[in-house]
Each structure stands twice: as C-alpha cells, then as structure tokens.
Amino acid sequence: MGATESHTNGFDWRAFDAYLFDIDGTLLNSRDKVHYFAFYHALQDVYGVQRNIDGVPVHGNTDVGILRAAAALAGIANDEFERKLPEALDRMRAHVTENAHELHPELCPSILRLLKDLHGNGKMIGVTTGNLEAVGWAKLQAAGIRQYFSLGSFSDHNEFRAGIFREGAAMARQVTRPDARVCFLGDTPNDVNAAREIEMPLIAVATGKFSVEELSALGPNLCLSSCDMLWQ
Ligand SMILES: [Mg+2]
Known part of the structure; x- marks a missing residue:
C-alpha cells in the first residue's frame, strides 16, 4: 500500500463520541469452554436433555438464540422452552460466574491500544453483544479490560442483535448527549x-470467523483485517 493510501479508506474513525463493541471475535476470542458448557448445563439441568450446542450457528448469534436453537434440535416444544427460559438463563449465568477463574480470553490485535486511545480522548466506550450480561462482563474482567467500559447492552432481554444495538445506542446517548455520534x-x-437495520455506522473486523472478503461484501462503513489497521 502506498504512502498516500490508507487502510481506513477515508473513513474518519475518530469522529465519533461513543464506540460500542461486540465481544466475541471483536474484542477477544475465548480459548476455553466455560461459555460452551454453560449451554450444556442449562439444557441438561433445566430442560432435561443431554446435548450440547454443536450444529447450532453461534457466530453472530445471541445466547438466547443459541439456547433456543439447541433446545429445538433436542425436541423441546416452544412453550416449554419459554416457560423454563428464565431458569435456564440463570443456570448459564451461575455456571459462568462459578467458573470465571477458568476463562482464558485472548485479546484481538491492538484492542488494548484502541481502548486506551479512545479512553484517553474522552470517548464513551460500551459493549453490544449477544452474550448474557453476566457472561459478557466476566469475559471482559478476565481479559483485564472491564474498566474501559461504562455500559453494555446484552441478550438478557433482546434476543436479536438489532435490538441489542438499538438499546446500546440509546444508552450511550443517555450518558453522553442525545445527538452523540455512535459507531x-x-x-x-x-x-x-444489525447496524444497517438501525441505520448506524459499523467498523467490521475480520478477527473472528469471517474474512475481510465475506464482511466487506455486506458493505460495512469500514472493513479491516484487525484494529491494527486503524494506525496504518
Ligand atoms: Mg462476535
């Protein structure tokens, strides 16, 4: 790439007041099975079925959505799923909380640099994730980055990502100002x-399971192989 070109393609990533990060594949990747086994225990202890979440699309899904798909594959009727859902989510939260010492998240490239940069420039930083709240905060705590985040929007009461994003943006504007620019x-x-659905900008990073080619084909405002590229 020539000296006059930029990986950011003219997109001014510093121009926002608030930055809302997905967790898995964006901030970090988990090298443990704590979250995975939380689903297993909820399915076994609450729904009485012996099965895991293999075969269920997890990337970009939400915890409630993953649990719903796994329960359906195990033959659990929808009304039983709904009736026992609060108990099942409590079981998941408890499993992750009890086993938080076994979480081994690995930060994605340049995430710490980016968080320090944004924080140092007075930006509001939050998470918008399909994780349950207790699960998401436990991962950030284990990764040593919890202190940078002042709010989060999770899947506890929003099963779909657009709802999670919409609520996150509303929370960010509540703690900053009503016309805050959110990315x-x-x-x-x-x-x-989800970002397109609520008509807000998004930076896509190929640090999870999807490639730059797959993500850029969907037309995000900016698509990077990793956050390293923000400074190149
Ligand atoms: Mg993700």
Missing part, C-alpha cells in the same frame, strides 16, 4: 446487518 464494531455478518 459500532463487530466481526460477523449479523453485526453488519
């Missing part, structure tokens, strides 16, 4: 599509 960061087609 999302995510790693999956679902993130790109």
